[in-house]
Amino acid sequence: MTAAREERLQLDAASVDNARTTLLQLLARAGVYSGDAEELIGLVEAGALAVAHEELSGTGRQAPPGSGEPYAAGWREGSRAVTEGLAGLADRALGKAVAADAEGEPDPRTRVGRMEVERAKVAVVPLYLTFSEESDLDPEVTEQVLASALATMGARQRAAYPGRLTSFAADHRTHLERLYATYGPGSAIAIHGRYTLVHSPTSLAVLERLAAHPAELREEWDAAELPPAWLDGLTRAWDATV
Incomplete structure (x- = not known):
């Protein structure tokens, strides 16, 4: 050399x-x-x-x-x-x-930070736009929904969540295509009531959490006082398009 x-x-x-x-x-x-x-x-x-x-x-x-x-x-x-x-x-x-706690817990559940929500948003929006050409949910509500999904994970899991979302979207692509074609933007289902969440990129994150840790997600959802109908509607749409 x-x-x-x-x-x-x-x-x-x-x-x-x-x-x-x-x-x-x-x-x-x-x-x-x-x-x-x-x-x-x-x-x-x-x-x-x-x-x-x-x-x-x-x-x-x-x-x-x-x-x-x-x-x-x-x-x-x-x-x-x-x-x-x-x-x-x-x-x-x-x-x-990720500022793991001093006691050495392997994956502590800590408060969701602003940057963690931003990273999740950057990850989920491009994935969603491979299934739909538009998004209709309010940005503030988007952050609340993502924060609830992230709260089901520890800090280390949140750091790797973009990769997990990408894998989820790839593994369930055909199912997701049917769901968004039937209930998403441009479908015959208007954005209202129970199917509101299907029109948002956050639906991908919520579906992944429902598949991985449904009880924890519902607990965080209730704590954030988000509409139960959104979660129920997304679940119904997912089950109806299997």
């Missing part, structure tokens, strides 16, 4: 800290609260470590072709140590990003 190549690869701690501080200052100028910005940056950092761990856990453990068994065994042992170290770093970074 040439000296020029080595220089390009170097990124010291001071340079990383400079980039982080610069990003925080730019986000602050845009009106993003520093705590929210720190959380987002922390999740990106934890995610980068997790992706590196996943990649190295695959082909990274294989010794170069033609290696003898003693060399290959040493390679595997070294790779295992590196990947386990990355997994630990990723876990600690995620714990720091």
Whole structure:
């Protein structure tokens, strides 16, 4: 490796800290609260470590072709140590990003934060728009519904919720297409009463929670004083389009 190549690869701690501080200052100028910005940056950092761990856990453990068994065994042992170290770093970074409690609970149920709702909104809207061309629910109500869905999860689960929503939408695509075609925007069912929620991107999040933890969702729904008819209507629509 040439000296020029080595220089390009170097990124010291001071340079990383400079980039982080610069990003925080730019986000602050845009009106993003520093705590929210720190959380987002922390999740990106934890995610980068997790992706590196996943990649190295695959082909990274294989010794170069033609290696003898003693060399290959040493390679595997070294790779295992590196990947386990990355997994630990990723876990600690995620714990720091989501502010896990000091008692070390693996996935504490904490108050839903504003940035968690924003992340859920960013995740669910594009998914919903693959089934419908429009959304009719009030933005304030959207946040209340998403907060209720997120309240059924711990902080770490919320951090990974966009991936869970994506998997849910992929696994149930045919069913969801029938549901939104029959009850969603553009259908013969007007936005009113029990089927109001079907016209909102939040319906995807609510359906996923109904499938995973229905009792917890209904508990949070009642606590938020959201209309019971919305939840019942979405359940009826889901069952009617199986």
